[in-house]
Structure formats: structure tokens, C-alpha cells
Amino acid sequence: MNESNKNISITRSYLKSKILNDSTLVGYENETNQIQKLIERTIENGESNSVLLIGPRCSGKTTLLRNVLNNLNKKKLLRTNSVFVELHGLVHTDDRLALKEMTSQMDLDNAVDGKVFGSFAENLAFLLACLKSGNKETAKSVVIILEKFDLFCNHHNQTLLYNLFDVSQSAQTPLCIIGTTCRLDVIELLEKRVKSRFSHRQIFLSPGNDNNTLELKSLIERIGYFLTFSDDFKLNIPKKYRNEWNICVKEILDNKKFMQLIQRLIDVDCDERCLKNILLQIINSLSSKKSTLTIKDFEDKLAEFEKDEILEMLNDVTVLELCLLIAMKHHCDIYDNQLMNFEMIYTRYVKFVNANSNIQTVQRAVVMKAFEHIQNMELIVSVSQGTKLQKEYQMFKLLLSSQQILEFVKKSSASIPTEVVQWANSSIV
Known part of the structure; x- marks a missing residue:
């Protein structure tokens, strides 16, 4: 094994061990x-x-x-x-x-x-x-x-x-x-x-x-901790290689495009286990032909992470259900991903309908049925289990990110009313 392959092998083993053996909980x-x-x-x-x-x-x-x-x-x-x-x-x-x-x-x-x-x-x-x-x-x-x-x-x-x-x-x-x-x-x-x-x-x-939200700065610091050689590193690997590796990682962490990628990761509700899985896959991709990390590695893995069955399920939603999801998107954008209930979303939906004469008015009971169908599709999840609140006031969490909803609207824009597409892409209202 030549020197380069040896360094890569040690790097992979060290970083994987660092990730797998770390049991620190952030925010608790x-x-x-x-x-x-x-x-x-x-x-x-x-x-x-x-x-x-x-x-x-x-x-x-x-x-x-x-x-x-x-x-x-x-x-x-x-x-x-x-x-x-x-x-x-x-x-x-x-x-x-x-x-x-x-x-x-x-x-x-x-x-x-x-x-x-x-x-x-x-x-x-x-x-x-x-x-x-x-x-x-x-x-x-x-x-x-x-x-x-x-x-x-x-x-x-x-x-x-x-x-x-x-x-x-x-x-x-x-x-x-x-x-x-x-x-x-x-x-x-x-x-x-x-x-x-x-x-x-x-x-x-x-x-x-709030104390468990993986904010951008703390998450980037966490990634930096996992991907860099620490000062107490004692394995047989040249100091010059370690320094060059750490400098490369720091350049990635400071890049604005990388920060945008990590913000997308936060938006899709990335937990500690998910973060470690992504980093492990990126580290496993290192080889003699690919000896350094790049922003594209993170971009590709994030794309894989976001591409799931839930997004495919959006192909089956009605226009009314899509309108409710867009209302939820606006709610999450305004209130920083806080929880919501049917009344909040219904109010936002009615405001949109009243502002667009081409959108047909739908009875409240029908909107409730559409909301319940979204719940059954597991695009939202209830966090009010065990409480005796009326169903209109039970709190829910959206399991899709704003970016995912926008991508679906863009992909399906030909079959969606123009007013709905414009609402999805509009500024927060």
C-alpha cells in the first residue's frame, strides 16, 4: 500500500470511529x-x-x-x-x-x-x-x-x-x-x-x-468536529497531510453554498442520527481516486436524503390538498417551523381564495376532509396525542420542507392552476 492510500485508509477509519463512538447530545x-x-x-x-x-x-x-x-x-x-x-x-x-x-x-x-x-x-x-x-x-x-x-x-x-x-x-x-x-x-x-x-x-x-433545534452555526460546528483531525490525534500519519485535510474541511464549512445545503438539511428536520449517516456515507466514498471532500459530495447526499417516498406521494394530492400544503409552507416560513392546527391553515387558505376570484370556494367540511387526508398520507403528524382538544385545534408538524413543496410545484406546474403556482412561489403572506 502506497503512502497516499495508507493516509486515506487511516483517515476513513479515524473519522468513522469518531462519528460512531461520539455519544454527545446537542441541545439537551x-x-x-x-x-x-x-x-x-x-x-x-x-x-x-x-x-x-x-x-x-x-x-x-x-x-x-x-x-x-x-x-x-x-x-x-x-x-x-x-x-x-x-x-x-x-x-x-x-x-x-x-x-x-x-x-x-x-x-x-x-x-x-x-x-x-x-x-x-x-x-x-x-x-x-x-x-x-x-x-x-x-x-x-x-x-x-x-x-x-x-x-x-x-x-x-x-x-x-x-x-x-x-x-x-x-x-x-x-x-x-x-x-x-x-x-x-x-x-x-x-x-x-x-x-x-x-x-x-x-x-x-x-x-x-428551541433548545433542541439544530441551528445553522451549531450544526456546522458539529460537522467540523466530526470531519477534522483533533489535536490529540496519535496515529501514524504525516502532520502535513493532517493540516491540509483540516484546511480543506474548513474551506468547505466557510463556503456560502455549503451553508445553504446545511440549512436545507435543517429544514427537513435532520436529527443527530441522520447527520451521522450522511457523514459516514460521504467518508466511505473516499478512495485513491477521490482523496478529498468536496461540496458536491454533500450536495449529492442531501439530494438522496430528500428524495424519498413522501415526495412521490405528492403526485396523488388534489389541488385543494396542495393548497393546504402551500398554506402550511407559508406558516412554517413565517413562524420558523412552529406547530400549526387546522384553524390556522384554514384561515390562510380562505385568505388566498378570497384574493383570487378564479379559485372556487370550498365548504369548510370539505377542507377538513382534505386536511385529514393529508394526515393519513403522513405528510403531517399530530403532536397532540392524548389531549382532549377538538380536532380543529390539535397541533400538527409538517413533515415536508418548503424546498420540497416548491420543487413539486415547479415539476407539476403544467397541471396546477396558475394562481396556485404563483401563491407557492410568492413572498410570505
Whole structure:
């Protein structure tokens, strides 16, 4: 292997390792601190706590907990004075399995004086007796993580949840219960007796929150971190090559066209996992024939990312449904991708119809049906699950970017009324 190929191979391996092994969560500093302080108060002060970590799939709930546990494991006090138990709703499908796993992870021997407890009731009684023995000054703290918490709510009578929350209210053993779920209505799944013993502390991880929005500057800094050689790099590769590589990456990051590409990535709601997948594909394309990164690499991958089945589905929308999507586009442009409801979009649509005499007026009920069809096509998603709002006021998030809607209108302009095309391309109104 010549020197050039060797450098490229090392570069690929190093950058891929950097991306895959990095577990930093951007924008969740406050939530991370809240969880960490809760566990620290349980272990150091003997407090008992319970909390639910709620967020969409792939929003970083499990990664956040892993980061918190890694931080706590660096402190010797926490390693020696606590016991961690992790259960998963997809694996521990009933209370018996969950209880067996808990006793195993807590290193509890369920044989006393030669008697082995066999029934669920006996095992549960033994576990509760162990948890309630001692006092909060001398007993080891127990941290229990329940992944897919909503699935534990399906267990018969919610016996395990009831007893764990009941113990967390006692003063004997410091107990911290952390549940993770994507169900916004998870509290409503709890039985009354369980709900009364839960602290009702909830922490939300939502891509709609300002603190989790991947702004342009922070996202570019994140990309720069992943694609450059750090100062502590110790592999056998010439310093001149490293410097030239870092300079090349910096030139790409400072380019205005690149910034526009990254802004498009933000517009299509790019999360951390999506960003890493794109970067990994770009790094994998490096070879002896292509030894440097270019803006075209990012442009091509972004085009692949944006070209999905959802865009193909737009071919089936009616003119009325397209008008609603354009109204949603204008709403997102004006209010920086904030959530919307039917009333907001209907008002904007009516304003457009009244300003164009050639557009036929449609009854409100028909517009509602078109809005519901857009939801069924999964072009918008409800974020008001579990609430009792009327359907006109339920909040939704648009799953298309403004650029995608404009591209579809441009491609299909021949079959779309001129007024609709002009509205889509007009300034924000």
C-alpha cells in the first residue's frame, strides 16, 4: 500500500470511529442535568424520586441516560453506594420476567434457610422486603430504568409498577425510577392507585423545543468536529497531510453554498442520527481516486436524503390538498417551523381564495376532509396525542420542507392552476 492510500485508509477509519463512538447530545444539556441531579440526590442524600423521560423515537432518550450513567460512573462514591437495574418493555413482557431480571441484576439470592421462592408473589414479597430493609442513611440506593415504560403499563394490574412507586414513597431505601417512552399520554395509561404514587415529574425531549433545534452555526460546528483531525490525534500519519485535510474541511464549512445545503438539511428536520449517516456515507466514498471532500459530495447526499417516498406521494394530492400544503409552507416560513392546527391553515387558505376570484370556494367540511387526508398520507403528524382538544385545534408538524413543496410545484406546474403556482412561489403572506 502506497503512502497516499495508507493516509486515506487511516483517515476513513479515524473519522468513522469518531462519528460512531461520539455519544454527545446537542441541545439537551438542561434535561441531562435534571436527570443527573435526580440520581445524585437519590444516591447522596437518600431521596426517592420517579420521573418519565418522554420524546419521539430517535430523539435521544436512551443516549441521554447512557451519558448520565457514564458521568456518574466516573465518581467512585456513586459506583460503591448504588445499584443500577435496567429493564426493557419489549424484553420483559410480564411482571414475572421483570422481577426475575431485577433480582438477578441486584445480586439478590432468593433462597433463605434452604427455601427457594418459586411463585411470583413470594419473589415479589422477598424483593420488597429487601428494598424496604435498612434505612436511607445505610441502605444502598437503587436506580431502576424502565425502557418502553408504556409497555409495562400493559402488565396485569400493573403490580410491579404499583409496588415500585409505593417503595419510592417510603423512607427506607432510596429508590429512583426513570421511565422512557414516546407516548405523550402515558400518564393516562396508569391505574389510579399507581398514578397516585407517581411523582408526576415529566421531562420532554421534543425536536420542536428551541433548545433542541439544530441551528445553522451549531450544526456546522458539529460537522467540523466530526470531519477534522483533533489535536490529540496519535496515529501514524504525516502532520502535513493532517493540516491540509483540516484546511480543506474548513474551506468547505466557510463556503456560502455549503451553508445553504446545511440549512436545507435543517429544514427537513435532520436529527443527530441522520447527520451521522450522511457523514459516514460521504467518508466511505473516499478512495485513491477521490482523496478529498468536496461540496458536491454533500450536495449529492442531501439530494438522496430528500428524495424519498413522501415526495412521490405528492403526485396523488388534489389541488385543494396542495393548497393546504402551500398554506402550511407559508406558516412554517413565517413562524420558523412552529406547530400549526387546522384553524390556522384554514384561515390562510380562505385568505388566498378570497384574493383570487378564479379559485372556487370550498365548504369548510370539505377542507377538513382534505386536511385529514393529508394526515393519513403522513405528510403531517399530530403532536397532540392524548389531549382532549377538538380536532380543529390539535397541533400538527409538517413533515415536508418548503424546498420540497416548491420543487413539486415547479415539476407539476403544467397541471396546477396558475394562481396556485404563483401563491407557492410568492413572498410570505
